[in-house]
Amino acid sequence: MGRTYRVAIAGATGAVGTEMIRMLEKRDFPVADLRLLASERSVGVKLSFRGEPTPVEKLTEDSFRGVDMALFSAGAPRSREFAAAAVRAGAVVIDNSSAFRMRADVPLVVPEVNPEDAARHQGIIANPNCTTIIMVVALKPLHDISPIRRIVVSSYQSASGAGAKAMQELLDATRAAIEARPYTPTVLPHPYAFNLFSHNSDIGANGYCQEEMKMVHETRKILHDEEIRVCATCVRVPVLRSHAEAITIEQERKVRVDEALAALAAAPGVRVVDDRAGNTFPMPILSNEQDDVLVGRIRDDLSCDRGLALFVCGDQLLKGAALNAVQIAELLC
Ligand code: HSE
Numbered sequence: 001m002g003r004t005y006r007v008a009i010a011g012a013t014g015a016v017g018t019e020m021i022r023m024l025e026k027r028d029f030p031v032a033d034l035r036l037l038a039s040e041r042s043v044g045v046k047l048s049f050r051g052e053p054t055p056v057e058k059l060t061e062d063s064f065r066g067v068d069m070a071l072f073s074a075g076a077p078r079s080r081e082f083a084a085a086a087v088r089a090g091a092v093v094i095d096n097s098s099a100f101r102m103r104a105d106v107p108l109v110v111p112e113v114n115p116e117d118a119a120r121h122q123g124i125i126a127n128p129n130c131t132t133i134i135m136v137v138a139l140k141p142l143h144d145i146s147p148i149r150r151i152v153v154s155s156y157q158s159a160s161g162a163g164a165k166a167m168q169e170l171l172d173a174t175r176a177a178i179e180a181r182p183y184t185p186t187v188l189p190h191p192y193a194f195n196l197f198s199h200n201s202d203i204g205a206n207g208y209c210q211e212e213m214k215m216v217h218e219t220r221k222i223l224h225d226e227e228i229r230v231c232a233t234c235v236r237v238p239v240l241r242s243h244a245e246a247i248t249i250e251q252e253r254k255v256r257v258d259e260a261l262a263a264l265a266a267a268p269g270v271r272v273v274d275d276r277a278g279n280t281f282p283m284p285i286l287s288n289e290q291d292d293v294l295v296g297r298i299r300d301d302l303s304c305d306r307g308l309a310l311f312v313c314g315d316q317l318l319k320g321a322a323l324n325a326v327q328i329a330e331l332l333c
Pocket residue numbers: 128129130131157158160161162211
């Protein structure tokens with residue numbers, strides 16, 4: 001029998017944390033022992049792992065004794081507060097928050113794109129922003145044919161990216177709207193039913209929100225190319241758990257549509273959904289609960305001689321978060 005690992009999940013009761021448990025089960029990760037950690041509020045809750053009710057414990061600095069791998073998805077403040085304690089205890093931290101992503105000593109890893117970076121960790125490996133992960137999985141096979149020089153991307157982001165409470169708010173607000181009842185949003189900043197709005201992260205001095213700037217900086221770090229220019233517009237749409245993105249790229253040389261299709265069809269983690277005759281392309285109901293990023297609508301960019309346009313969709317909770325984190329853990333085995 002191969003080696004088994006003692007694993008902890010910090011933020012185990014959240015939308016991503018519960019999917020991390022499911023991914024460890026589904027991928028048959030060699031778990032010797034699973035420790036579920038969350039805030040005091042969740043102490044007493046039991047979550048099922050491999051058919052066994054597993055108690056949730058309070059996340060403290062002492063939670064990581066004996067732990068080999070600690071998956072964090074409890075938000076950046078909790079990561080800043082507790083990741084160092086996990087590393088001191090000897091665990092490798094795989095952090096889903098934005099706390100450490102841009103630190104030079106922290107690899108930012110998408111296993112289909114830059115798996116080799118994981119080996120350079122010094123205790124912490126960062127899981128990129130979900131919108132960035134989904135985009136780079138689709139773009140890496142094209143970048144390998146001819147380097148991408150410029151990306152223009154518009155995202156259509158699901159409620160799940162803002163957490164389990166935002167998913168519930170979408171359901172509650174939609175029910176209220178259908179029943180013509182008033183509903184006051186408490187999680188997201190604007191009415192969500194039958195509406196969409198600019199991403200709910202703060203807008204910086206340059207007019208871009210944090211989510212958009214994450215796509216700029218993280219894409220460059222993952223692809224090891226500081227020259228790539230990225231212009232992102234991030235939008236929250238009333239979809240439960242898959243992000244979609246309309247992407248146009250400019251490459252060093254013109255890549256033909258058939259070349260792009262062949263590369264994407266052969267790429268790991270990608271499924272081409274490109275049925276022009278049936279007008280069927282990637283959509284959230286096709287990517288929900290799927291591991292692959294769906295890619296389609298691959299066509300020439302009519303505004304740019306060396307450009308291609310495409311549309312992608314990926315499950316925000318899986319490839320955008322929990323699955324990518326567990327794949328990183330697999331790289332360490
Ligand atoms: N930033 C993403 C979103 C989720 O707001 O949808 C976390 O990566």
